[in-house]
Amino acid sequence: MDNVYSQIFDKILVRTDAEKIHHRTIWALNIVGRIQPLERIIAARFSNRALRTVPQVGKDVFDRPVPGYVGLAAGLDKNAEAVVALDALGFAFVEIGTVTDQPQPGNEGKRLWRHPSIDAIRNRMGFNNDGADVIAKRLQKLRSTKRGRQVIVGVNLGKNKTVPAEGAVENYVASTKKLARWADYLVINVSSPNTPGLRDLQAKEALKPILEAVISTAEEAAGRLVPVFVKIAPDLEDEQIMEVCDLVNSSKARGIIATNTTINHELGEGGLSGRPLTQRAAAVVRIVKRTLNADKKIIGVGGIWNEVDARRMLEAGADLLQVYTSFIFQGPAWLKKLNRSLVHGE
Incomplete structure (x- = not known):
């Protein structure tokens, strides 16, 4: 199966417009999720949830057991x-999103590129999404089914491009009100490089009111304390990373997701994900681990390409992991292999 996907990727996918393939993939996955026999076949082939249970993760990350390390x-x-x-x-x-309160089309023109020579994806999408109202209804429908309630779903929240910095708190609050009830956790995304001025919100004085407002609004909207994470950029200076950690330490936030895409490249506009982030993402996680209080949690993401990378990230201090680019490049059989190796050492 690895070889089949590799052949398809190398001979077809890399020669096709990346965004068109993205949309077609989501369309196909949507159909799979709607047809139970087909979804069960896929799950039997790749998921095997019972074998992925990781007791040591427990309920302390998302307030429910997590069936594996890799999200x-x-x-x-x-x-x-x-x-x-x-x-x-x-x-x-x-983790879905990024979701903004109001729908927005994202940036114009070509905005998604694959760079197979360096195992990377570059994007300048600009938070294109259907908006919080539509997505909340979609999540409500998902949670109305037993199967939909089984999935641990995070919602990544962003700021609308047209909203100025002084309106950021209200913008994040508006989407939080609509989405918190349906989420197992929320992520405050102030680290995407594709919305002008967004990364400025990582500064402590700008982030603090957003973080406090999202946490309190989520609790009120959901009737429970919703785990809230802050997603940070790999391009922050070490001192800036520690400042965000100090803010998280002094709040009810659950922890930090490290890291987003990097602008430290010379390929053109947009943030780069994949292999170029392997070393820096792990380094950021180590800094976060040293600075965060022991009860705070870390989700490590960036350049995890194999079991060695995954274990390095866990050893650096991550409680859980996330992947994206490596999955696109290597496919579901690779994910199953990674899951089994992390849980069972196979």
Whole structure:
């Protein structure tokens, strides 16, 4: 199966417009999730949830048991259209989005590129999504079914491009009100490089009111304390990373997701994900681990290409992992192999 996917990727997918393939993939996964016999076949082939249970993760990350170490990072299923199928493919948790309060088309022009020579993807998508109202209804429908409630779903929240920095708190609060009830956890995304000025919100004085407002709003909307994470950029200076950690330490936030895409490249506009992030992402996780309080949690993401990378990230201090680019390049059989190796050492 690895070889089949590799042949398809090398001979077809890399020669096709990346965004068109993305949309077709989500369309196909949406169909898989709707047809139970087909979804069960996929799950039997790739997921094997019973074998992926990781007792030591327990309930302290998302307040429910996590069936594995490896989740899907935000960006693939932006609009919560393929959650069940992605779970069936073997992800321990699925993070949708980024979602903004109001729908937006994202940036114009070509905005998604594959760079197979360096095992990377570059994007300048700009938070294209259906908006919080539509996605909340989609999640509500998902949670109305037993199968949909089985999936651990995170919601990655972003700021609308047209909203100025001074309106950021209200913008994040608006989407939180609509989405918190249906989420196992929320992520405050202030680290995408594709919305002008967004990364400025990582500064402590700008992030603090957003973080406090999202946490309190989520608890009120959901009737429970919803785990909230802050997603940070790999391009922050070490001192800036520690400042964000100090803020998380002094709040009810559950922890930090490290890291988002990097702008430290010379390939053109947009953030780069994949292999070029392997070393820096692990280094950021080590800094976060040293700085965060012991009760805070870390999700490590960036350049995890194999079991060695995954174990390095866990050893650096990550409680859970996320992948995206490596899954696109290597396929579901690779994910199953990674899951088995991490849980059973196979």
